[in-house]
Amino acid sequence: MNFEESYEHASLRKTVAQVCAGFGDDYLRRVIAEDGRTHELWSALGEAGLLGVNLPEEYGGGGAGIAELAIVVEEAAASGNPLLLLLVSAAISGEVLKDVGTDEQKARWLPAMADGSDKMVFAITEPDAGSNSHQISTKAVRDGDDWVLSGTKYYISGVDEASNLLVVARTGTSPSGRGEMTLFVVPTDDERLHRALIPVEVRAPEKQYTLTFDGVRVGDDRRVGEVGRGMDVVFRGLNPERITGAAIETGIARYALGKAAAYARERTVWGGTPIGAHQGVAHPLAAAAIDVELARLMTSRAAWLHDNGLPAGESSNMAKYAAADAALKALDAAIQAHGGNGLATEYGLAHLWGTARLLKVAPVSREMVLNFVATHTLGLPRSY
Structure with a gap:
């Protein structure tokens, strides 16, 4: 086994460090003090091609993998500027779309995630399910060519910073009683999607929200992957x-x-x-x-x-x-x-x-x- 870091990985670390150094290790403290968001650093990393290193090249990404994204995440944090939304936008949503999204869905959402102009956050946690994701109660019911989502999610990060939300919803129940889940991309500005800020003691730019889906309607073109195979x-x-x-x-x-x-x-x-x-x-x-x-x-x-x-x-x-x-x-x-x-x-x-x-x-x-x-x-x- 060769544990020597490759030239490409070393160069990637250096590039991330250089971008972050331009903001200083007091950047995050200033953002927190102003109750702001890390938009400037996020955009700078996107312009440098660093936010989408794990996404396909044909959609503006770097064509690499999670090993490279982990380097970006680590070096940003090592500069004093941890970016929590990299975990949900690039890592979860990006990987899911890359693996099971249609060509149209990839072309629709991945380029903006790769260049930093937009984010896609993730909603799975519910008040009564906790770590037992099979007990998710937020439902998606088929209605013609659409799906109608109803239910509640909480501790959802960064909804105020993203245009879209990747949602895990129940679309059926297996013979064993477990929920059959399906994934949907929901616009965060839908008038039937209500959000409430959760006050927390952790001081961070990324805010946490409770979300209520009050009959949110999305087309089947926003379903990601097979019905019932979401987990x-x-x-x-x-x-x-x-x-x-x-x-x-x-x-x-x-x-x-x-x-x-x-x-x-x-x-x-x-x-x-x-x-x-x-x-x-x-x-x-x-x-x-x-x-x-x-x-x-x-x-x-x-x-x-x-x-x-x-x-x-x-x-x-x-x-x-x-x-x-x-x-x-x-x-x-x-x-x-x-x-x-x-x-x-x-x-x-x-x-x-x-x-x-x-x-x-x-x-x-x-x-x-x-x-x-x-x-x-x-x-x-x-x-x-």
């Missing part, structure tokens, strides 16, 4: 979300450790010795760095498996689990190394804790990852 398609999109979720966490961790190491090399308190020379400061940072590199390896493995058409569920879940823990450990060690300064706005650390902590819960909770590994890796009886 098969969704799980092909959720692995990329887990992979890019891991990538954003490792990027945050690298950013935090970089800040901490620079501070610990320069900060002196007793006798002119930098605090980084003391093991009480150095060892927590070193241990965090080890965890980050282990998570990056699993993330790379998961992306490689996905891009090569091999089962990637196990590695994707493990990568997401490991990266979430690594990011929080790195942030905590970095804040501790700064002492009181770790909570000061100017040192640029504490504002990222909410995003890092969020990704320990979403897009799949650590408990569900452990359930998956217990059942699929260890062959233990299913616990739920």
Whole structure:
């Protein structure tokens, strides 16, 4: 096995870093302070051809895969500018459309996603279904050439930033009682689609919404994939979300450790010795760095498996689990190394804790990852 990074991947990392450097590591803090959105950085990455690296070339993408998208996600986060909507627009919606969308659907939606002029977000979570997606109750009923959607979704990210929403809806019930799901692309400005902002303590540009579908009508040309086979398609999109979720966490961790190491090399308190020379400061940072590199390896493995058409569920879940823990450990060690300064706005650390902590819960909770590994890796009886 050759673990040396290819020239193409190294160049991609450098390009993303250069674009993000033009905004500075205080860009996200300024956006958050103004309750704004990261439109400028998103557009800059799109103009550089970086948002659609995993999308087909004929639709304006880079013709590469999730391994390359994970690099974009990680390097943006490593610059201090994690972009959560890359996980749902490019990773989930982009991969689903690439895999099962018709030629007309790809031509209709992928170019704008690739150049950054538009986004497509994703709606699966419901108040009463939680992690049990088979219990989704939002329904889509056939009415002539149209489908009518009714129901509620919540914790849907970035609806205010996207023109379209990829929705998972129930179109039937299997003999075993499980829901048969189908995917639809719904315009976010439909007058029968109502949104309500969910107040959260995490400070981030990407806002969360409860959505109510009050008889939203869409044509069959907005159905993605086969009727009733939506869950098969969704799980092909959720692995990329887990992979890019891991990538954003490792990027945050690298950013935090970089800040901490620079501070610990320069900060002196007793006798002119930098605090980084003391093991009480150095060892927590070193241990965090080890965890980050282990998570990056699993993330790379998961992306490689996905891009090569091999089962990637196990590695994707493990990568997401490991990266979430690594990011929080790195942030905590970095804040501790700064002492009181770790909570000061100017040192640029504490504002990222909410995003890092969020990704320990979403897009799949650590408990569900452990359930998956217990059942699929260890062959233990299913616990739920």
